[in-house]
Ligand SMILES: Cc1cc2nc3c(=O)[nH]c(=O)nc-3n(C[C@H](O)[C@H](O)[C@H](O)COP(=O)(O)OP(=O)(O)OC[C@H]3O[C@@H](n4cnc5c(N)ncnc54)[C@H](O)[C@@H]3O)c2cc1C
């Protein structure tokens with residue numbers, strides 16, 4: 320029998336990130352194979368408020384390590400403590416945000432554990448946990464088992480629902496900070512330039528409006544009114560980001576953010592394999608493209624062959640008529 | 643500066659939708675697809691070349707670039723291409739993808755680092771076949787070196803690198819003292835993403851956009867550059883494979899393809915058929 324440990328993610332200002340709740344769901348689904356319970360580990364400077372928020376999800380314990388050294392995230396600072404606490408568990412889980420993808424493989428190496436990244440599902444077969452992983456830009460699902468005593472995984476946020484509060488009050492316990500590794504003294508956090516936006520985060524948004532290379536310098540001018548009308552988050556293709564029309568963290572795709580909103584607009588995006596990998600799980604897909612043969616149309620529930628520079632403003636006007 | 647770059651060959655990523663699954667569902671079949679260098683690894687190599695040259699005289703290398711792969715013999719085509727674009731030496735560790743997981747690759751690379759003692763190891767952020775995204779982070783931990791993952795910019799300072807990383811919500815900047823491990827993201831090959839100490843002072847200098855191509859004479863000359871071959875058992879320090887793929891499957895295809903004639907019909911369908919607005 321073994322237990323699972325969920326690694327919580329906090330924002331820059333110490334607030335609990337909702338992404339954490341998706342990792343809890345993965346842990347809960349793996350429990351039948353582990354036979355134990357799950358706990359949550361919160362690392363931060365002034366992390367008690369975040370820890371308190373996590374007491375209502377049915378965890379055996381909420382473990383907190385409150386230390387000034389955790390004010391700014393670096394994997395070198397975090398990994399020793401996560402590994403020291405994680406040693407007592409059979410499964411370590413975080414969500415596959417850039418935080419989880421940076422930290423957990425490093426923790427895995429410290430524990431000599433095998434790692435399955437960006438899992439889209441877990442199943443319990445023959446007493447073992449089988450992890451379902453998207454590979455080849457989402458064109459293949461591989462099902463794998465990990466044979467090390469400790470297993471480390473990250474959960475693809477769009478594939479696991481956020482855990483719902485189950486009531487109860489998990490006990491909060493302090494844990495000690497582990498001695499830092501030599502590497503920690505050789506890395507310095509310089510800055511985090513956050514893209515400020517009043518819009519929902521891509522990972523949490525129920526509607527996303529994404530634009531491609533075709534938007535040119537008019538990316539924001541054309542798409543913001545549509546996003547405003549729909550209360551949507553903004554996304555982009557790699558080509559739009561590379562060209563500087565949209566910031567890097569807008570990128571949706573195999574190597575950007577993986578999203579699955581209820582409604583996704585692909586505007587002036589051709590539909591390359593790498594882009595599709597990041598949005599094909601969306602419930603309804605709308606494509607606006609002037610090329611009737613653009614591959615994105617094969618995927619779209621509603622394809623509109625049109626010049627986006629006239630179609631998008633017309634769409635905004637039509638939506639406003641209804642509102 | 644001496645840079646070690648890890649290169650993986652992958653089945654043509656632009657045709658990843660043509661990957662097949664064997665009849666027993668127990669392996670992935672990439673037959674018919676061309677082998678390419680993992681794009682992120684090509685970018686890592688380009689970053690290594692930029693860091694080890696003075697932008698004014700790109701042919702003169704200020705340091706050494708060593709490329710390494712874990713691959714079968716055919717993987718040497720990729721290594722020769724890397725040598726042709728400017729790498730100095732190559733190492734191939736004999737292995738097939740079925741012999742490997744991220745944990746083993748990291749152990750093998752650690753042995754190479756112990757022997758080669760580079761100042762910097764550059765890797766791709768992920769291999770786009772397995773989409774695993776773990777080797778760089780693991781290697782950094784095994785070496786107890788600092789790391790900067792998902793690098794979009796690198797600037798060399800005295801004994802350190804200033805690295806801009808693409809993270810959720812923005813750009814995070816770290817300063818890592820050398821030796822260090824850096825994994826690169828897409829934007830690392832933009833014209834002003836990477837500056838060595840030598841070029842940083844030269845205000846206004848820009849690199850080309852994307853990765854460079856090898857001129858024909860360099861392709862010929864690359865055939866004579868050193869390429870060492872090692873056995874996996876000699877570098878994996880007794881470690882065994884710990885990830886087992888028990889089954890592969892194709893995801894369900896979306897039933898898309900419908901068109902609407904204008905925005906009025908689109909809005910009408912979204913509201914009354916799909917009920918999403
Ligand atoms: C390693 C690697 C990783 C990658 N990862 C990603 C990723 O994560 N995400 C991603 O998106 N891409 C990724 N890519 C890039 C991907 O292969 C494509 O190059 C990219 O998605 C293309 O972006 P686009 O559709 O905006 O541009 P294009 O392919 O140039 O398409 C532009 C489209 O706009 C249409 N258009 C032009 N003008 C108009 C108009 N006036 N009105 C309407 N339509 C118009 C055109 O018909 C065309 O279909 C990756 C590539 C590599 C090599």
Ligand SMILES: Nc1ncnc2c1ncn2[C@@H]1O[C@H](COP(=O)(O)O)[C@@H](O)[C@H]1O
Nearest residue numbers: 648649712765766768769774775776777
């Ligand atoms: N077989 C391999 N040979 C050489 N380098 C590899 C190999 N597998 C992974 N890498 C390196 O590790 C990076 C991350 O790979 P991964 O963790 O498998 O997604 C790649 O971009 C390569 O730089």
